[in-house]
Amino acid sequence: MNQPPTTIPTDTIADNDTQPLAHYFDALAPVRRSWIATNRYFYQQDLRYMRFLIPEGQKVLDLGCGTGDLLAALKPSQGVGMDLSPAMIDEAKKSFPNLHFHVGNMESRDALAEIAPLGPFDTILLSDSIGYLNDCQNTLQHLHLLANRDTRIIIAHYAWFWEPILTLGKRIGLAMPVIAMNWLSSGDIINFLHLAGFEPIRQEWRLLLPRRLFGLADLINRTLATLPVIRRLSLRNYVVARPMTPIPDTSTPPSTTVLIPCRNEKGNIAAAVRRIPLFCPDLEILFVEGGSSDGTLEECQRVAAAHPTRSIRVMQQQGSGKGSAVREGFAQARGDIVMILDADLTVMPEDLPKFYQALVSGKGEFIYGSRLIYPLEKGAMRFLNYWANRTFSLLFTWLLNQRMTDTLCGTKALYQRHYQQIANNRHYFGDFDPFGDFDLIFGAAKLNLKMTEIPVRYRARTYGETQISRFSHGWLLWRMVWFAFRKLKAL
Numbered sequence: 001m002n003q004p005p006t007t008i009p010t011d012t013i014a015d016n017d018t019q020p021l022a023h024y025f026d027a028l029a030p031v032r033r034s035w036i037a038t039n040r041y042f043y044q045q046d047l048r049y050m051r052f053l054i055p056e057g058q059k060v061l062d063l064g065c066g067t068g069d070l071l072a073a074l075k076p077s078q079g080v081g082m083d084l085s086p087a088m089i090d091e092a093k094k095s096f097p098n099l100h101f102h103v104g105n106m107e108s109r110d111a112l113a114e115i116a117p118l119g120p121f122d123t124i125l126l127s128d129s130i131g132y133l134n135d136c137q138n139t140l141q142h143l144h145l146l147a148n149r150d151t152r153i154i155i156a157h158y159a160w161f162w163e164p165i166l167t168l169g170k171r172i173g174l175a176m177p178v179i180a181m182n183w184l185s186s187g188d189i190i191n192f193l194h195l196a197g198f199e200p201i202r203q204e205w206r207l208l209l210p211r212r213l214f215g216l217a218d219l220i221n222r223t224l225a226t227l228p229v230i231r232r233l234s235l236r237n238y239v240v241a242r243p244m245t246p247i248p249d250t251s252t253p254p255s256t257t258v259l260i261p262c263r264n265e266k267g268n269i270a271a272a273v274r275r276i277p278l279f280c281p282d283l284e285i286l287f288v289e290g291g292s293s294d295g296t297l298e299e300c301q302r303v304a305a306a307h308p309t310r311s312i313r314v315m316q317q318q319g320s321g322k323g324s325a326v327r328e329g330f331a332q333a334r335g336d337i338v339m340i341l342d343a344d345l346t347v348m349p350e351d352l353p354k355f356y357q358a359l360v361s362g363k364g365e366f367i368y369g370s371r372l373i374y375p376l377e378k379g380a381m382r383f384l385n386y387w388a389n390r391t392f393s394l395l396f397t398w399l400l401n402q403r404m405t406d407t408l409c410g411t412k413a414l415y416q417r418h419y420q421q422i423a424n425n426r427h428y429f430g431d432f433d434p435f436g437d438f439d440l441i442f443g444a445a446k447l448n449l450k451m452t453e454i455p456v457r458y459r460a461r462t463y464g465e466t467q468i469s470r471f472s473h474g475w476l477l478w479r480m481v482w483f484a485f486r487k488l489k490a491l
Helices: 019-038 040-053 069-073 086-095 109-118 136-146 160-171 186-195 216-222 266-275 296-306 322-332 349-360 383-400 416-424 437-446 470-489
Strands: 059-063 078-083 100-103 123-127 152-158 198-206 236-243 256-262 283-289 311-316 337-340 366-370 412-415 451-455
Touching (some): 019 086, 040 069, 040 152, 078 109, 086 100, 152 186, 186 236, 256 322, 296 311, 311 322, 322 416, 337 416, 412 416, 416 437
Parallel strands (some): 283 311
Antiparallel strands (some): 198 236
16 A cells, blocks of 8 residues: 655745645545544544534535545535645545546646636635645635635634644554644634635634543533633634625615514604614615504504605514514515614614615624613613623623624624525524524524624613513523534534
8 A cells, every 4th residue: 555755844845846745645645534534533523513614505615625525525516626636636536426626736826717617616615735835825815716705715724732742643653644734823824814815704623632532522522622711722723714895796785674573662663764764775664563462563554654655564473572573574575685673772773874884895794783882871771681691792702703792682684695594504503592683693603604793872762661581581591502502512
């Protein structure tokens, strides 16, 4: 059996000379799968998280694809792999004839341009390949040829401080031999991405123990290894990025549907319509009435009839709870952008243009309000509710790996196309959310959408009573934390 050399001195590889690297991986191709089998637990856990990051059915480009096993396991609708090694690509083509494989140097703009007609791709994956690049910045810049504003760049790599442990593993035959390479930190990679015009969205650290150890590794990797500080010691690092400030299509301003779930909010309906600014040429207001006892439905219909020049629709909710109202309303919304405005008007309708501008300017893809930045108006939020919100904000920032200072502000905005992706992926989380907030938050996190918060002033109610129960809803929030931990951390 062909055995690859354990090292290749870096000074034997000139800037534009990839032959030694290609020869190394050619020699590794026949034995690569045996090394994967030897370290089965590590590769299974890596694949598990990759499947979390990359939903089935996407268009995926795998740069440094090797024998194509990872690309095939992701079950793409269109899978394209590129590798420097002809022997690796031969193995990949034989094993996965339904996928497209190309011999090429990912550092070459010309090589990437050849596969550009197959794009743009939903995901561009660099798994353990960034360490072999001669020029990381230029290579990442070339990826814009293959991307659009919704593309996600996913880089998986080994933590730099694990180098001595992995070197020892290679010497005793427990790890795959590799050549001299760049040992980059996540900070280094994020800096390269920034220089190349990409914006990091999330980081994750996984696999504190890369071997099974009689089942002990599963317990530690899914619990202790997810905790702040400790997780930074993990072997496997992941960075997800998107094109920096994607250039929007400004030929036609996106239309918008403002969804207003309302139950026993009769006194707020007319004010809501009067106060919502005309912040885009095509603006729809959609009331979803939830079985009120105070005449809210009739008030919605009266207000709609009183404003014939505005696009106002009224529908009755079939299910119960705000979560059902949001899902039913979004299913009927006709806008390119969908927003939620709570009918209690504690978040001012006058702030909605800020949410619209953040979306259309590319500042974010899931925009949510934060009530906890500015001082609260007297009586707007109870003392216990305030500190509970603060606590849950910290927990969800850790769970989501994105800044989240207010989980329960009802005002949110996203593109309809992204909502449809969340709805299509709902099977991963199931029908779990009575609030309607976490279905969107978790779904956006699963899709690696860029979350951006808009600080808003939070006002006291002027009509009606709060429909939030401190204790029963507080218990539901703790259930949401546990649910998120299982689905987002303890994979």
